[in-house]
Structures are given as C-alpha cells and as structure tokens.
Amino acid sequence: MPVVRVEGVHKRFGAVEVLKGIDLTVEGGQVIAIIGRSGSGKSTLLRCINGLEQIQAGRIEVAGHGLDASAKGLRDLRKDVGIVFQSYNLFPHLKVGENIMLAPRVVLGVGKAEARRRAEAALAEVGLAERFEAWPDNLSGGQQQRVAIARSLAMQPKVMLFDEVTSALDPELTGEVLQTMERLALHGMTMLLVTHEMAFARRVATTTVFMHQGRIWEQGPSERIFSAPETPELRQFLGGGLK
C-alpha cells in the first residue's frame, strides 16, 4: 500500500489555480524529489499533503488517513507526516532537547523517559547528540535545520516532507543538511522533497517529479529525468538550472 496517495488534487488561491489536478503516489522507502520553477506549485503540493493548505477538489491519503475537513482527522494524519520548513521554525523559548520532546510528550502522550530517549536518538541521527541542552539561537542555521529534522523524526512519522530546507543556508551549511537527509534516505525513510539542489535530487531521489504550471509535467527515475528529459519545458528548466 502506498504511503501517500494524491488523486486529482486542485488548489486555488483566490482566482489563481495553483494545482490543476495532481496525481502522485509515494511508496514506502521511496525518495521523491519535486523540482520546478518558483510558482509551479511544488511547495503548495507539499503543504497540501499535511493539510497546511486546504484543497478544493481531489483526495489525499497518507498512511491510511484520508484528509478530511475535521480537525481530529487532520491531527491524526499529521502524527504520521513530518515536515521541515525553509525557515527551521524551532521554538525559541525551549532548549534543543525540549523542542524535540514537546510533541511526543503532549501529542502522543509518551512518558518523559521515553520522550528523552526518542529525542536523543533523533539528535544522534542528525549528528547533534551533544547539543541536547543548547538554545536554538546559539546554533548555526544548518544545525537549527538538523534539529528541526530531529524534531520531526521524534514523532516517528511514516513520511517526511522537506520544503526547500536548504534555500536559506550558505553552501557550506547546505552540505551538512543534505548529508543528514541522505542518511535518512539510506535508513529507509520515505521522503518527499521540494528542492533546488539538482545534484542532490539526481543522486539521492529514486524518482524525480518536474512540476510546471500547476501540473506534474514529467516524472520518472531520477537518472532518466536528468540525463534524458523528454519535454522541452524540462529540458529548458534543466538547461537553465544546471548552468
């Protein structure tokens, strides 16, 4: 059974139709990169998958939860979907460890010891085991982003969404975040990432999806997408993007 199933999804912001009928299936363990120009709808698609944006038509199903209008259904779905944002969005009033333990404690109701164990494991996974007691403001952007990844991991999601997570980082810091993501992929995490890092998408993603004007324009195995793009739009996009 696929982890994520998106069927005929339409999304409008006012009069502007951003998603014009999206169908996408993500199997367990798959890493899917979504590429495309700004405004092609790729971030919106990601945000629809965990209900941060409401869709007007179609169906989204994640790990057996259908996305419906009720708040309860939405929260159940979000327990299984982690998302990492471009701007990290750590909670500045909590230390790193507390940032990670908060949701497992209050949302999933796990005990303090278990939450701590999960947080330590998640921090180790992103290579920041020793920063448990640090304040977010005292970390570099790359480290904050890795803590944000750990915060999502501690919920033990079935799929992780990454929304241009390196776009706000220097090239140097981008590397450490990408390495962290690559390690997650190796450990079998199902991942859906919107990215401008073409080399990373080509190397790590099993499938790459090219979005154009609110539609999935072309998709396929990453190697094929990058080496032999079929549509002129993708060829043009890659030609400009790879320089």
Added chain:
Amino acid sequence: MIREFSQSEFLFILASARWTLLLTVLALLLGGVLGFVVAIARASRLAPVRALAAGWIGMIQGIPVLMLLFLSYYGLSLAGFDMPPVFAASVSMAIYASGYLGEIWRGAIQSVAWQQWEASAALAMSRAQQYRYVVLPQAMRIAVPPTVGFIVQLVKNTSIVSIIGVVELARAGNLINNATFQPFKVFGTVALIYFMICWPISLLARRLEGKLNAGRTG
C-alpha cells in the same frame, strides 16, 4: 479645631492603603481573567468572536474610567442591586483593566511569528496545545513590560474610586489634609506610599524579564 499630623493620622493613611491594594488586586484578578478571554477571542479564527472582542476593547478604551465607575455604582443600585461602594469600585476597575490587558495581550499573542503556529500545527498539536506550549510562553516575554506598566497605572488610577466614597489612599490623604491643613506633609506621605507600592512592582518586572529572556541572544 486643627489637628496635628501625628502618628495616628499617619497610621490612618497607611491603613487606607489596604483598599488601594485590594482594589488593585481584585481588578487585576478579575480583569486579568476577562482580559485573557478577550485577548484569545481577539485572535480567534471566527470573525464574529473577533469582532465582539474588538468591540469590547474599543468600548472600554473609549469610555473614561469615571463613567465606568458611575455606571456600576449608580447604575447597578438603580437596577436594584444594593451593594457597598467597594464592590462597584472593584467591578468598574476590573472592567477597565480587562479592556487594556486584553489589548496588550492580544498584541503580544499576535507578535509571535505565524511560523510558530504552523510548525506546532504540523506536529499535530491542537489549538489549545499550541497556545499552552508554544505561543503563550513566547507571548508572555513580550507582554511583561507593557503589563507591568499598566499595573502601575492601575495602582494610581484606583484613586478615582474616592469619588463614590471609598476611603482609599488618596481619599484618606484628603480627609487628613482637611483636618490638619498640612498638605505638603500629608500628600507627601500619600505620594510616598504610592511610590512604595509601585516601585517594587517595577523591580519585580525587571527580574521577571531577565528570567523570561533566558536563552535569547536577540
């Protein structure tokens, strides 16, 4: 006969400060609870709830405290409620406080970055959990200075209830001055007592601010 301003007059003034304190505390407790409700309502997702809270804040801020006082004192007694002036005074001060605290706290809540709402929602938190664990702790830090500023104003503004016959600090000073004709001594004493109430509040606030800023570099 003109009395001296002696120990017993001083003690009378000092003792009357308990009404000033009591009014402040009651206005803060009742007004704080009401103000909190107003602040949350002001940030509600439901437009009618927001409008109602905005209306309340606008109304309270647009009416002199004196009118609130007269309305609750004369208005309620005309409506058949027989009550001591201190009660009417507490009610009006609480309503007054709710309007201002509500607005201060609304501002503090709305100054928390919207990404904090989004990040906590994405972690499957309910609205109440988002408030409790993510938004309010951050809003508190922002709210402390203006809240303390308002509390200090509130202490001083309780003097207005002397008009309906509550013998609090200001009114006590007035009474003693009428009997002693030593305004500098009497009102100097009154002013000093107000200061002794307000100064520690400001000090406490500074300590609290320092504590809430833990971990912040900015």
